Amino acid sequence: MxxxxxxxxxxxxxxxxxxxxxxxxxxxxxRSRAAFRVAISATVAMADVLTILVLGMGLEIAYYAWTDGGLIPAQESRSLLLCGILALVVVLANVMREEYSIENALSRRPHLRRTATLWLMAWAVMLVVGFATKTTNDFSRVVAVALFVAGLPAMIGVRAGMVALVRRGMTSESxxxxxxxxxxxxxxxxxxxxxxxxxxxxxxxxxxxxxxxxxxxxxxxxxxxxxxxxxxxxxxxxxxxxxxxxxxxxxxxxxxxxxxxxxxxxxxxxxxxxxxxxxxxxxxxxxxxxxxxxxxxxIGRRPLNLGEVLLKRVFDTILAGLGLIALAPLFAVVALAIKLDSPGPVLFRQKRYGFNQQPFGVFKFRSMKAEKETVFKQATKNDSRITKVGAFLRRSNIDELPQLLNVVLGDMSLVGPRPHALAHDRSFERRIAHYARRHNVRPGITGWAQVNGLRGETLTDLDMERRVTHDLHYIDNWSIWLDIQILFQTMVSPRAYKNAR
CATH class of the missing domain: 3.40.50.1860 (Rossmann fold)
Structure with missing residues (x-):
């Protein structure tokens, strides 16, 4: 009816x-509905074009004003051609994947990731065109590098503004x-x-x-x-x-x-x-x-496709190898301090579940007294087992650095869900929905949950649910830029050290 x-x-x-x-x-x-939709899509596309053109020409004018003390002659300007090619690639690619559709703006899909990927692709096309036509020397390298660096945040900012305007104006009466x-x-x-x-x-x-x-x-x-x-x-x-x-x-x-x-x-x-x-x-x-x-x-693709797995693995191996070389003196000092502070080994390995719930041994600097325990007990505040040197290592996250070895061996990644003790995994997997999805990617030395202050002791199921929610957000929204952001926050953000003990 x-x-x-x-x-x-x-x-x-x-x-x-x-x-x-x-x-x-x-x-x-x-009758005007189709015209409205086309006009909105065309406005969003024009915003991308104007962003690239205005930014590129502005950078070129500023560069020549700074170096030559005057305006660049119109016949010598190359930014218009450079920006035109970039804008053409960006707009055509967005049109082909329906990026400018109203439905896409109203969806909650990650615009930042798609914009960043397209910006890199546009520059790759630009380099190929320049190489094929032997015209790379015609463009100012300073202007090109500045446009590459400043263009992405400008594109993301303008896109965010346009999406916000579309969402605000799209009511049921529109x-x-x-x-x-x-x-x-x-x-x-x-x-x-x-x-x-x-x-x-x-x-x-x-x-x-x-x-x-x-x-x-x-x-x-x-x-x-x-x-x-x-x-x-x-x-x-x-x-x-x-x-x-x-x-x-x-x-x-x-x-x-x-x-x-x-x-x-x-x-x-x-x-x-x-x-x-x-x-x-x-x-x-x-x-x-x-x-x-x-x-x-x-209902869901693999957490990472083959290309993303290879990119992440190359990124991890290079940074982990460089990190082990650069941190070798620190490792020697820490090893000496541990030996002088309490008897026992410098490093210890503890079983954890990794990718696809495969067990592996995670490396850590020993921060507790060397004891033989048959039952796992999570570290707590003012834990008597923690040594003086160990307390400093845990607060500063230095105790986690030997896991760079796990990264090189392929057991772990630099960024990913933190591996938990086997007892924790078995317990929480039964009580928290989708907990096991954490094992769909390699575990990490640091992760999205850790830089948001969700580390340390988990006293309740709610504590672990918050951590798992952040881990699943990382898995569903992975990009190499997100890994770089998390690594940067791990080094500088106070939240990454919250609850470290």
Whole structure:
């Protein structure tokens, strides 16, 4: 049955509109809608172009004013060509991947990562073009380097501003919002209304078609006839309202009803979406994917693809090797201090679970008295087992530095979820949802949780849940830039040393 008026939280028609003609005018599509959407996308693209052009020309003018004390002659300016090529690559790439679409701006996808990746790609193209045409010497290296360094933050800042403006202006009353029609059983549509807000979604619900529940005692023919009647009415309403998208909210368990809905709405000029239950909200990156010839719904990709694994491994190996060489004198001093402070070995190895829950021995400088313990006991504040030198090593994170050996051996990464004791892993895995996902990447010497102050003793499950939440955020949002940021924060941020003991 057609629900002529959406529920109150979706109904944005002004009270002054009282006539039936005005109500239908508000529900039917506006002719200017497509122009609005194109104009918004074009404005975001133009913002990228102007950012590159203005920044490049400004840097060139400033450079020549500083070196020559005057303005650069127009015929000698090369920044316009350089910036033009960069802008062309950026805009074409963004158009091909629909970066300028309104739906992309309204999504919560990581704009920073995509912008940074594209900026690097644009410069790679620029270098290839310059090498192929033998024109690299025509451009000022100072201006080019300055544009490369300053361009990324400028692009990110402008993009953030444009996205904020689009999100602020995209209410359910906006002319350019997506117009959707809902189809499903009453309880499923009610659940959709209860858990979603039109303004937050950037859409307008223009109609609702309810499917009636069939009497269980009815025969197959009666069930089919009732469903066919409901769908015929729903299809007629969709043809009249002309929504952009039709969302079928029928549960996955009702496969026959879903098939009938799909067959019915394929006859209408609208995009068809299946949205059964709340499973899609758990996996926002869900998409249809093919493995060989087999198609399936992919609810999550591998934590890192092959290229990202290789990039991270090269990054880790180079920095860890350089770190071991540079820190060799410090290691010698620390080893001497440990030996003078208390008897026992300088280093110790403790079993931890690593990638794919494979056990390995983690290296650490010994910070406690050498004792044979059969049961693991987490270090606590004012722990009597911690030596004087060990207390300093733990507060300064120096006790973790031998894990550079684990990085070189391939057991660990510089950045990743911190490995916990085996007893902790076995205990928390049973009590905290998605805890085991921490093992989908190599563990790290430092991590996103640690630089946010979530380290040290975990007294409650809530303490560990906060740490796990940060670890999973790192896994789902990894980039080489995030690794660099975490390493920098580890060295300079006071929060990275919080609760260190």
């Amino acid at each position: 057609f629900h002529a008026r959406p529920p109150q939280n979706f109904q944005k028609i002004a009270p002054v509109i009282g006539r039936r003609r005005d109500v239908w005018s508000a529900l039917l599509p506006r 002319a350019s919002v997506s117009r959707i029609h809902l189809v499903g059983y009453e309880e499923d549509i009610a659940r959709f209304y209860a858990s979603n807000d039109a303004d937050a979604l950037g859409l307008r619900v223009v109609g609702t078609s309810y499917l009636r529940r069939v009497d269980p005692a009815a025969g197959p023919a009666a069930r089919k006839a009732q469903l066919s009647e409901d769908l015929d009415l729903a299809v007629s309403v969709v043809r009249f309202l002309r929504p952009d998208d039709v969302f079928i909210l029928v549960p996955w368990s009702d496969a026959a009803e879903i098939d009938a809905c799909v067959d019915g709405f394929l006859r209408t000029p609208a995009a068809i979406h299946l949205r059964p239950g709340g499973v899609l909200d758990r996996f926002p990156d869900m998409q249809v994917a093919r493995v060989g010839r087999l198609a399936g719904i992919n």
